[in-house]
Amino acid sequence: MSFPMLPNHNQMKKMSKENIPLQDRIIVALDVDTTDKAQEIVKRCESHIGFYKVGLQLFMASWFETVDWILDRGHKVMLDLKFFDIPETVKLAVAQVNNRGVSLATIHGNDAIIRAALEARGDMKLLAVTVLTSFGEEDMRAMGMTQSVSDLVFFRARRALELGCDGVVSSGMEAGRLKTELGEKLLIVTPGIRPGANTMDPADDQKRVVTAGMAVGSGADHVVVGRPITRAADPILVIETMQQDIAAALTR
Numbered sequence: 001m002s003f004p005m006l007p008n009h010n011q012m013k014k015m016s017k018e019n020i021p022l023q024d025r026i027i028v029a030l031d032v033d034t035t036d037k038a039q040e041i042v043k044r045c046e047s048h049i050g051f052y053k054v055g056l057q058l059f060m061a062s063w064f065e066t067v068d069w070i071l072d073r074g075h076k077v078m079l080d081l082k083f084f085d086i087p088e089t090v091k092l093a094v095a096q097v098n099n100r101g102v103s104l105a106t107i108h109g110n111d112a113i114i115r116a117a118l119e120a121r122g123d124m125k126l127l128a129v130t131v132l133t134s135f136g137e138e139d140m141r142a143m144g145m146t147q148s149v150s151d152l153v154f155f156r157a158r159r160a161l162e163l164g165c166d167g168v169v170s171s172g173m174e175a176g177r178l179k180t181e182l183g184e185k186l187l188i189v190t191p192g193i194r195p196g197a198n199t200m201d202p203a204d205d206q207k208r209v210v211t212a213g214m215a216v217g218s219g220a221d222h223v224v225v226g227r228p229i230t231r232a233a234d235p236i237l238v239i240e241t242m243q244q245d246i247a248a249a250l251t252r
Ligand code: C5P
Pocket: 029, 031, 055, 080, 129, 130, 131, 132, 133, 134, 169, 170, 191, 192, 193, 206, 224, 225, 226, 227, 228
């Protein structure tokens, strides 16, 4: 798999959220099945990383136990449960999470669902999921959709911003267009990060992938990285390399 050419957004970068500390730029995805395994990853990474993502698997396994443990250690949490249901149910679910110290939570759905979630967000920032990074053009065609992934991401991101969402989850391939056309107010969190083209595993489920530097260089505020760090023999080496890549992208 090769990485796409991304647009150059020097002007946007000058205005970008450079106040985000380097240790918060990478959000490590704790995609494991026990709180012990999650704690082990956090302990290995915390000298360099202050932001962790708890997703469906770990939340099902440990409910708020891991979330609270991470917060008690002074780190930030992104709770990635991608809430999707009728508006009232989403509102009540979001209300269960707000004011617990979680920094970012994810939702998706139509206007009514997003509005309902926003009503209950409390002190959390809400991110709308645009199109999963494991989803490619061929998946769009298979579902009978004629627009491009980029147009669908843009359409959903613009709507989320208009409705009052704090940001979106989008691939690095769309981050540049979103920042250019929708502006700096939109927080962009980008999963689907891989260290380099030569490290791509053909069996990888992610499709719209870029490097950490490419994502931040084109407008992402944070990158979400799971397996490249959590399954690495030397996670700190991977983190340091990605952070150097991010720092270089921010100064270009
Ligand atoms: O292991 P990997 O780096 O591919 O992990 C990516 C993480 O980002 C996973 O936890 C996945 O749930 C999440 N994610 C994603 N695409 C989205 C939203 C979240 O891959 N659109």
